[in-house]
Amino acid sequence: MVSKELPETPDTLTEILLGLRLDGVEYGRYVMSEPWAVAYHPKREAMFHFVAQGHCWIQTQETGWMLLNPGDALLLPRGTPHVLASDPGAPIVEPGVLPRQALSDNLYLVKSEADAAEGQPAPSHVLFCGKMRFNLDPLHPLLAMMPDLMRACDLAQRDPAVLALLEAMEREVAMDRIGACGILARLADVLAASIIRGWVECACSNASGWIAAVRCPQIGRVLAAVHKQPEREWSVAELAEVMGASRSSFIEKFSSTVGETPAKYVARVKMFQAREWIAREGMRVAVVANRLGYDSEASFSRAFKRIIGHPPSEARAA
DSSP states (O other): OOOOOOOOOOOHHHHHHHHOOEEEEEEEEEEEOSSOEEEEOOOSSEEEEEEEESOEEEEETTTEEEEEOTTOEEEETTOOOEEEESSTTSOOBOGGGSOEEESSSSEEEEEOHHHHSTTOOOOSEEEEEEEEEESSOTTSHHHHHSOSOEETHHHHTTOHHHHHHHHHHHHHHHHTOTTHHHHHHHHHHHHHHHHHHHHHHHSOTTOOHHHHHHHSHHHHHHHHHHHHOTTSOOOHHHHHHHHTSOHHHHHHHHHHHHSSOHHHHHHHHHHHHHHHHHHTTOOOHHHHHHHTTOSOHHHHHHHHHHHHSSOHHHHHHO
């Protein structure tokens, strides 16, 4: 088959980022006086931190203690456990024990014990922290390949948009205006997506596997098509046509670039989508099985357990 010209479409990264959504589960403006340290346990959601005032430290198992400067923003896309502290030697507490004041449904003002009392001097540290939920499955290739900790300041010099977002967040925190927390929450959503985009574009020069596939225009079109319509019964011939190649050359190029066969990749994407429908939307297993083209609920459940590692009923419970 002769490769045919396809109409111009957005690049694959754009396609996927356009569909990427981060919903703020909870945000808090932390007003702290040193010494303080807060331990965050593993979360299903992503964790976001923005340091508005005061130098502080973060510790993860992989990085050890790392100094954070005012204006730094961090994204932990898989909710990796970590500690934030004014100093590595400060006594550690759980975030749930800190005094908090509800500002709206998912926005809180959080203070250290010292700052909760009246007549105290100005706090030494001000941070804006949050939990975010991706609309992607935690096992999605994009999330699975991300590092545990992504730092916006590492990308700000390459991407002026990141720097502008950081400066806007710093102004909102410093001015403490009416509605500032709500605006900060929206800025945090945009900044988190910008951090991911900057990481894919700039920080993965030697990446392989899925990121390499995203950057390959031919394979990228295939990935975008599969993720856009995960419920479709994709045949190898149809995917080869999307790529604009013969069936044999498509299979060879896809497998060598992505690291697995087209059939296995499509099956995984289907199960990611199935888990989202069951866990987040409460869809019945029989409905999901029918929507994905399975002849029976039993055959779907077997495929789900083989790929995800547990039956669909556990996805609903989670």
